[in-house]
Amino acid sequence: MKNFNGKVLFLDRSDINTDEIIPAKYLTEISKEALKPNLLEDLKLEGFSPSADIPGKSIVITRANFGCGSSREHAPWAFEVNGINLIIAESYARIFRQNMFNCGMMAIELPKETIDHLFKVYQRKEVTIETDLDRNWFTIRSGSRIEEIPFFISDYDRSLVLAGGWVEFADRHY
Amino acid sequence: MGKTIAEKIFDSHYVDNPSGDIHVIRLDAVFCHEITTPAAINDLVSRGKDRVFDPSKIKAVIDHVTPAKDSKTAIQGKILRDWAGRHQIRDFFDIGRNGVCHAIFPEKGFVRPGYTIIMGDSHTCTHGAFGAFAAGVGTTDLEVGILKGVCAFHYPKSMKIEVNGALPKGVYAKDVILSIIGKISVNGATNKVIEFSGSTVDAMSMEARMTICNMAVEAGATSGICRPDQTTVDYLWEFIKDEFQSRASALEAFSAFAPDPDAKYDSMITLQAETIEPLVTYGYKPDQVKTVREMEGERVDQVYIGSCTNGRIEDLRAAARELEGKKIKDSVRGIVSPATPLIYHQALEEGIIKIFMDAGFCVTNPTCGACLGMSNGILAPGEVCASTTNRNFNGRMGKGGMVHLMNPATAAASAVKGCITNSEQYMHGR
Ligand code: SF4
Numbered sequence: 176m177k178n179f180n181g182k183v184l185f186l187d188r189s190d191i192n193t194d195e196i197i198p199a200k201y202l203t204e205i206s207k208e209a210l211k212p213n214l215l216e217d218l219k220l221e222g223f224s225p226s227a228d229i230p231g232k233s234i235v236i237t238r239a240n241f242g243c244g245s246s247r248e249h250a251p252w253a254f255e256v257n258g259i260n261l262i263i264a265e266s267y268a269r270i271f272r273q274n275m276f277n278c279g280m281m282a283i284e285l286p287k288e289t290i291d292h293l294f295k296v297y298q299r300k301e302v303t304i305e306t307d308l309d310r311n312w313f314t315i316r317s318g319s320r321i322e323e324i325p326f327f328i329s330d331y332d333r334s335l336v337l338a339g340g341w342v343e344f345a346d347r348h349y
Numbered sequence: 350m351g352k353t354i355a356e357k358i359f360d361s362h363y364v365d366n367p368s369g370d371i372h373v374i375r376l377d378a379v380f381c382h383e384i385t386t387p388a389a390i391n392d393l394v395s396r397g398k399d400r401v402f403d404p405s406k407i408k409a410v411i412d413h414v415t416p417a418k419d420s421k422t423a424i425q426g427k428i429l430r431d432w433a434g435r436h437q438i439r440d441f442f443d444i445g446r447n448g449v450c451h452a453i454f455p456e457k458g459f460v461r462p463g464y465t466i467i468m469g470d471s472h473t474c475t476h477g478a479f480g481a482f483a484a485g486v487g488t489t490d491l492e493v494g495i496l497k498g499v500c501a502f503h504y505p506k507s508m509k510i511e512v513n514g515a516l517p518k519g520v521y522a523k524d525v526i527l528s529i530i531g532k533i534s535v536n537g538a539t540n541k542v543i544e545f546s547g548s549t550v551d552a553m554s555m556e557a558r559m560t561i562c563n564m565a566v567e568a569g570a571t572s573g574i575c576r577p578d579q580t581t582v583d584y585l586w587e588f589i590k591d592e593f594q595s596r597a598s599a600l601e602a603f604s605a606f607a608p609d610p611d612a613k614y615d616s617m618i619t620l621q622a623e624t625i626e627p628l629v630t631y632g633y634k635p636d637q638v639k640t641v642r643e644m645e646g647e648r649v650d651q652v653y654i655g656s657c658t659n660g661r662i663e664d665l666r667a668a669a670r671e672l673e674g675k676k677i678k679d680s681v682r683g684i685v686s687p688a689t690p691l692i693y694h695q696a697l698e699e700g701i702i703k704i705f706m707d708a709g710f711c712v713t714n715p716t717c718g719a720c721l722g723m724s725n726g727i728l729a730p731g732e733v734c735a736s737t738t739n740r741n742f743n744g745r746m747g748k749g750g751m752v753h754l755m756n757p758a759t760a761a762a763s764a765v766k767g768c769i770t771n772s773e774q775y776m777h778g779r
Pocket of ligand 1: 413449450451470472656657658716717720721738739
């Protein structure tokens with residue numbers, strides 16, 4: 176199983192699309208590792224710099240309709256090779272969300288109020304999250320502040336995360 | 350209780366319900382291209398599972414970058430080509446016979462009403478025009494599709510979009526779908542299937558239906574879908590004439606995938622065709638839509654006519670009507686990519702290619718090319734392209750470039766004037 180703990184990168188915008196996550200010109204790369212320097216290279220977001228903001232981060236918190244656009248699984252892979260296996264957002268585009276779980280990664284949805292709260296309290300601070308997959312909650316820490324936030328994951332998505340992805344699951348079952 | 354088209358297709362392809370509303374369904378076809386399939390092939394090989402569930406149900410094409418532009422794209426093509434060879438995938442289309450996936454597969458008769466289709470390409474929703482459930486998926490889903498012939502989806506919720514009335518002259522399917530996306534936004538149909546209906550859709554050709562279904566994903570939809578009817582049967586007839594006694598019996602068989610009158614929809618929207626005018630996008634999201642009137646005079650450096658949205662024969666005809674006897678502005682680079690060799694042939698025979706060339710357009714081979722900014726017309730920073738494609742994302746046609754989406758007649762008119770402008774077909778009802 177992948178690691179779902181670590182420091183948080185806040186991306187304060189809705190509708191971040193897959194071309195922004197990894198531009199089409201890198202789709203000719205055959206190895207996932209080659210995508211590493213290009214994650215979020217074309218992201219339109221005031222004040223964001225990939226080289227300064229991505230290193231050391233393991234989790235992304237963002238807004239609505241994350242990952243819209245193309246079907247490229249290169250988008251989750253670009254996160255994966257940068258050590259980011261967990262994304263927390265208000266909502267996702269269907270294919271992106273499925274690709275995440277198919278790779279054994281997690282794309283978790285939280286209600287808009289909770290996302291608003293997280294941005295209000297923690298954005299621009301040093302924040303870490305620990306994921307408890309047995310009890311379905313995140314422990315969020317920043318300085319001396321600690322907060323616990325429950326999340327929902329369906330049995331099916333959990334089985335994909337535990338199996339390490341859909342290929343193994345499907346080959347066993349069908 | 351009545352069922353939607355998507356529900357009927359899901360129920361007739363049921364394999365398993367592993368949990369909640371997840372349904373694993375049997376696939377009738379898996380489509381492949383050289384950008385997303387090689388990673389799936391390599392992964393299958395590395396897992397020791399280099400198999401295919403049924404070579405006759407797999408169709409493959411090299412379309413995104415063809416001819417190869419560098420070693421990397423040459424390697425991607427080679428991986429697909431070698432794989433198609435070793436698994437006896439007979440419907441494999443290489444250069445000279447290849448075209449944009451969502452144009453060539455329907456043209457070859459590979460899509461039927463009631464089919465379930467996946468492909469590692471978000472615009473797979475195009476094939477819903479035939480009354481099929483066709484969805485774009487990522488590499489892992491594609492891999493499992495290739496290996497086992499199944500895919501998992503949430504049981505589909507449908508949104509019904511009804512368009513009624515006659516479209517004004519110079520207003521095309523592209524304007525219909527842009528106006529819908531403008532209304533419901535880029536995630537207005539996320540996790541839903543859009544069922545298109547109404548007299549306007551009923552009157553549309555298969556090409557026009559493909560255009561509206563093509564862009565369903567730009568509103569977040571899993572698939573667009575149209576009820577199969579006489580137009581569907583007529584389009585498919587040459588491929589199905591051995592399977593059915595008559596067109597009437599084919600229509601009757603396909604009616605099994607018509608929606609029930611009491612089908613339950615998640616939401617419903619109605620549009621009046623007469624009120625739609627030529628539209629164009631202005632930002633980096635396909636729901637940022639204005640009328641051409643509002644954007645009139647905006648400079649363009651390049652005009653691109655092609656892609657799985659608007660690279661079909663009807664689209665080339667609409668653009669050619671606008672270009673006939675005219676020259677495009679000196680400052681404009683015009684590029685047209687007929688979407689398949691057959692379309693190219695037809696355009697040659699109808700004199701359309703000559704009209705484009707006389708006007709000053711460059712005619713490329715069938716390929717995706719500039720649509721995704723990989724070859725054949727990449728923009729420099731600050732440049733603007735009037736385009737008949739489906740995505741205007743930041744950097745889509747080249748870093749720092751701006752893409753305005755529009756119908757082919759508007760694009761052609763804009764090429765002549767050197768700025769965004771309405772077509773004469775629209776202005777004078779030609
Ligand atoms: S023409 Fe453009 S949108 Fe269509 S399949 Fe090719 S790259 Fe994708």
